[in-house]
Amino acid sequence: MGQPNAEDEEWCVTAPDPLTVSVVTYSPGEHLDTFLDSLRLATTRPYRVVLADNGSTDGAPERSASRPEVTLLRTGSNLGYGGAHNAALVGVTDGWVVLANPDVRWEPGSLDTLLAATARWPRGGAFGPAIVDVDGALYPSARELPTLGRGIGHVLCGWWWPSNPWTASYRRERGEPVEGPAGWLSGSCLLLPAEAFHRVGGFDDSYFMYFEDVDLGARLDRAGWLSVHVPSAVVVHTGGHATAQAADRMRDEHHRSAYRYLSRLYPGRSRAPLRWTLAAGLWTRAALSRVIGRVGQGAAPQRHSELLDSETR
Known part of the structure; x- marks a missing residue:
C-alpha cells in the first residue's frame, strides 16, 4: 500500500478533536432519538451532530434540533445519501467525521473503540464497526472491491445461492471477523479523518443511493489510505427505514x-x-x-453476531 498523496509530509492520525457526526435524515421517526441517545454512551469525547435533512415530513429532525449538540441543515431537496453528507461536511476540514444512518444504535463505548483503533492504523482513511441487524445476523459490512467477474457472479447468484464462491469472496464471510483492511466499508456507519474525506473529494454524488461507499473506498485506496474493519466496535442497524418509503x-x-x-x-x-x-x-x-419484493441487496447474511468477541457485546 502506497503513501497518501501528500507533499512529502508524514501522514499521522492524531487525537480526534473536533469530532463531527453527520447523519442523513428522511423522515427517520423514532430511530433518530435512539441514535442520538445511544451516541451519548458510545463515546466520552465531545462531539457535535449535523442532521442533513433531505426533506423529512415527520418532524423528527426538528424535534432533535432542540438538543444542544445538534444542528439541523436543510439540504433544500433530496440530495441522496452521499450528497447530503457532502453538504453537512462543507467546512469541516480537521478532526474526525462520523458518517451514519439515523437507524443505527451504538453499543456503549463503540465509538471510542473505533477511535482507539486509529492509533493502530496510522494510514487508516476509514474505520468501520461490526454491523449487526436486529435479529443478531452479522451484516457483511467489510467487503472486497468488486470486479466485473466477481460482480456478475454475485449479482446473478447471490440472491438464490448465498454460499456461491463469488458472493463469499466479495463479502468476506468466511471465518471469524478480524480487525484489518478491507476493500470498502459500509457507509451506514463510518469514521474518517476529515482530511482524508476531503482529499478524495468526499462522496461522488452521482450515486443517489447505493455504491457511494464502494466508490469512496476505491478512491481512498487509490490515494493510499486503508479502509479498516474494527469488529470489536459494534453497532445495531435496523435498516430499510428510508428505502421502504419508495421501495x-x-x-x-x-x-x-x-x-x-x-x-x-x-x-x-x-x-x-x-x-x-x-x-x-x-x-x-x-x-x-x-x-x-426485495431491494436487491442479494444474499442474506451468512454469519451471526455470536462470532464477535463476547466482551464487545
Missing part, C-alpha cells in the same frame, strides 16, 4: 448504481460487450427483485 425506486437505484460503478471499471469501445453483459444481468435481476 420500487430504491430497487432501481441499487441496480443503476451497481452498473455505474462496475461499468466505469471497464471503459472504452473494446470493452462494450462486457458492459452489455453487465447491464443485461443487472436489469434482469432488477426485474426479478420487483417480483419478489
Whole structure:
C-alpha cells in the first residue's frame, strides 16, 4: 500500500478533536432519538451532530434540533445519501467525521473503540464497526472491491445461492471477523479523518443511493489510505427505514448504481460487450427483485453476531 498523496509530509492520525457526526435524515421517526441517545454512551469525547435533512415530513429532525449538540441543515431537496453528507461536511476540514444512518444504535463505548483503533492504523482513511441487524445476523459490512467477474457472479447468484464462491469472496464471510483492511466499508456507519474525506473529494454524488461507499473506498485506496474493519466496535442497524418509503425506486437505484460503478471499471469501445453483459444481468435481476419484493441487496447474511468477541457485546 502506497503513501497518501501528500507533499512529502508524514501522514499521522492524531487525537480526534473536533469530532463531527453527520447523519442523513428522511423522515427517520423514532430511530433518530435512539441514535442520538445511544451516541451519548458510545463515546466520552465531545462531539457535535449535523442532521442533513433531505426533506423529512415527520418532524423528527426538528424535534432533535432542540438538543444542544445538534444542528439541523436543510439540504433544500433530496440530495441522496452521499450528497447530503457532502453538504453537512462543507467546512469541516480537521478532526474526525462520523458518517451514519439515523437507524443505527451504538453499543456503549463503540465509538471510542473505533477511535482507539486509529492509533493502530496510522494510514487508516476509514474505520468501520461490526454491523449487526436486529435479529443478531452479522451484516457483511467489510467487503472486497468488486470486479466485473466477481460482480456478475454475485449479482446473478447471490440472491438464490448465498454460499456461491463469488458472493463469499466479495463479502468476506468466511471465518471469524478480524480487525484489518478491507476493500470498502459500509457507509451506514463510518469514521474518517476529515482530511482524508476531503482529499478524495468526499462522496461522488452521482450515486443517489447505493455504491457511494464502494466508490469512496476505491478512491481512498487509490490515494493510499486503508479502509479498516474494527469488529470489536459494534453497532445495531435496523435498516430499510428510508428505502421502504419508495421501495420500487430504491430497487432501481441499487441496480443503476451497481452498473455505474462496475461499468466505469471497464471503459472504452473494446470493452462494450462486457458492459452489455453487465447491464443485461443487472436489469434482469432488477426485474426479478420487483417480483419478489426485495431491494436487491442479494444474499442474506451468512454469519451471526455470536462470532464477535463476547466482551464487545
